[in-house]
Amino acid sequence: MLSKKNLLNIRSTTVLLVCRNGQIAMAGDGQVTLGETVIKGNARKIRRLYNDKVLVGFAGATADAFSLLSKFETKLEQFQGQLERAAIELSKDWRTDKYLRHLEALLIVVDKKDAFLISGKGDVISSDEGILSVGSGSMFALAAARSLVKHTELSAKEVAVESLKIAAEICIYTNSDIVIEEL
Numbered sequence: 001m002l003s004k005k006n007l008l009n010i011r012s013t014t015v016l017l018v019c020r021n022g023q024i025a026m027a028g029d030g031q032v033t034l035g036e037t038v039i040k041g042n043a044r045k046i047r048r049l050y051n052d053k054v055l056v057g058f059a060g061a062t063a064d065a066f067s068l069l070s071k072f073e074t075k076l077e078q079f080q081g082q083l084e085r086a087a088i089e090l091s092k093d094w095r096t097d098k099y100l101r102h103l104e105a106l107l108i109v110v111d112k113k114d115a116f117l118i119s120g121k122g123d124v125i126s127s128d129e130g131i132l133s134v135g136s137g138s139m140f141a142l143a144a145a146r147s148l149v150k151h152t153e154l155s156a157k158e159v160a161v162e163s164l165k166i167a168a169e170i171c172i173y174t175n176s177d178i179v180i181e182e183l
Helices: 061-080 083-096 139-150 156-170
Strands: 014-020 023-028 032-034 037-040 045-049 056-062 105-110 115-118 130-135 179-182
Touching: 014 056, 014 105, 014 139, 014 156, 023 045, 023 056, 023 105, 023 156, 045 061, 045 179, 056 061, 056 130, 061 083, 061 105, 083 105, 083 115, 105 130, 115 130, 130 139, 139 156, 156 179
Parallel strands: none
Antiparallel strands: 014 023, 014 130, 023 179, 032 037, 045 056, 056 105, 105 115
16 A cells, blocks of 8 residues: 555656657657556557647656546647647646646647646746656756757657657666657
8 A cells, every 4th residue: 555655756757849840759758657666668658639730748647647638638629729728728727626736747738839848836838949858757858858959960759769768778767668759
């Protein structure tokens, strides 16, 4: 049985978004970790929404992330695919709704025009450099992606995959079973 203390030590995953030279790639590892145990190695943490025009990657508690994905999909439909408006409205609901505000997950959402990291604290964050990441290994993947973008001519997909491989070598909560989606 998990105690409240152990729940605080649940680690998530690594999802990375790279937008470069008109290309958009989102990569996520497949590891699901509960405490210090790997319970699955090939989970899909990236979904296509709104007629495959929007990619969503998530990190955190899986059930919470799926609840938020469902709410976000509803917002996309409600606002006819306007990503920024849907992201802002989800963030408002997430922060103020009695049930939603207890959900523990982070989302990265992207379409051909915009990309945002959405949190339950009311954050809707865009990136000046076209790179966003969430999860336990996110800082490793982010650092690798920034360096690769700055010092190579790799495509968005290549940067995303190589950055996740680097994160997997460093972060024990990230594996090298990488799923990649492109827009």
